[in-house]
Amino acid sequence: MTTVVTAATAATGRTAGKLVVGNWKLHGSLAGNQALLGALIASPVLSAKGVHAAVCVPFPYLAQCQQVLAGQVLAYGAQDVSAETKGAFTGEVAAPMIAEFGAAYAIVGHSERRTYHAESDATVAAKTLRVLDAGMTPIVCVGETLAERESGDTNAVVTRQLNAVLDALTAELAARIVVAYEPVWAIGTGRTATSAQAQEVHAHLRALLRAKGEAVAAVHVLYGGSVKPDNAVELFSMPDVDGGLIGGAALKAEDFLAICEAGLPR
Numbered sequence: 001m002t003t004v005v006t007a008a009t010a011a012t013g014r015t016a017g018k019l020v021v022g023n024w025k026l027h028g029s030l031a032g033n034q035a036l037l038g039a040l041i042a043s044p045v046l047s048a049k050g051v052h053a054a055v056c057v058p059f060p061y062l063a064q065c066q067q068v069l070a071g072q073v074l075a076y077g078a079q080d081v082s083a084e085t086k087g088a089f090t091g092e093v094a095a096p097m098i099a100e101f102g103a104a105y106a107i108v109g110h111s112e113r114r115t116y117h118a119e120s121d122a123t124v125a126a127k128t129l130r131v132l133d134a135g136m137t138p139i140v141c142v143g144e145t146l147a148e149r150e151s152g153d154t155n156a157v158v159t160r161q162l163n164a165v166l167d168a169l170t171a172e173l174a175a176r177i178v179v180a181y182e183p184v185w186a187i188g189t190g191r192t193a194t195s196a197q198a199q200e201v202h203a204h205l206r207a208l209l210r211a212k213g214e215a216v217a218a219v220h221v222l223y224g225g226s227v228k229p230d231n232a233v234e235l236f237s238m239p240d241v242d243g244g245l246i247g248g249a250a251l252k253a254e255d256f257l258a259i260c261e262a263g264l265p266r
């Protein structure tokens, strides 16, 4: 049987507009997803020019996304991927398997993976390569803890995390990634970075990307951490904030759509 891979719906570069990605984390059910996805694709917001949206779902729901989102502008992806491609790795899910379900994206290096599964920078770099090799777009997460911010180490931490990935990639491959800045202290806490705090780190990340070439500097740099409808416009107005990676607010169609709307050109 030939497999048709439709992993080509990833937004290409910040000039294509804002990118808003929902990270469902460990939430969902077939019935609940059907209702949520149905409400999202029924909205005209997602077809508007200048904003691209995607949802990153638990692995078992990729098949449902492939079915429900066929022919729709809403892209989808996974929340993690194995650093291996195949073999005796019980419980792992490989990038080519995810791509077979038409996924455009896979998140790598989320702080919850780094913290609860002890993922190192080297593992995150390996995962990024696997996602690219499978023709998908990796969403590479970086971000400091509260202790690291308070001790003035924010830039050093995100530099180490991003450069571990960039060093493993050619400039051509690096131009195909998406970066997400997610300060750990802002995730699920309701405590968001101010737009100025976000912009400062995003500008720093942009400079690291630019050191790899102008095409790499043009990748999307998303902000994540308690993005809600009432702070999205302000965050998205920052020159180096190219969209958002949304946790809790991505589970309610109304909120996710309002955040996507905040990404429209204004």
Ligand code: 13P
Residues within 6 Å of the ligand: 023, 110, 182, 186, 187, 188, 189, 190, 224, 225, 226, 227, 245, 246, 247, 248, 249
């Ligand atoms: P919250 O939006 O729930 O803070 O989660 C952010 C996040 O971790 C997205 O990956």
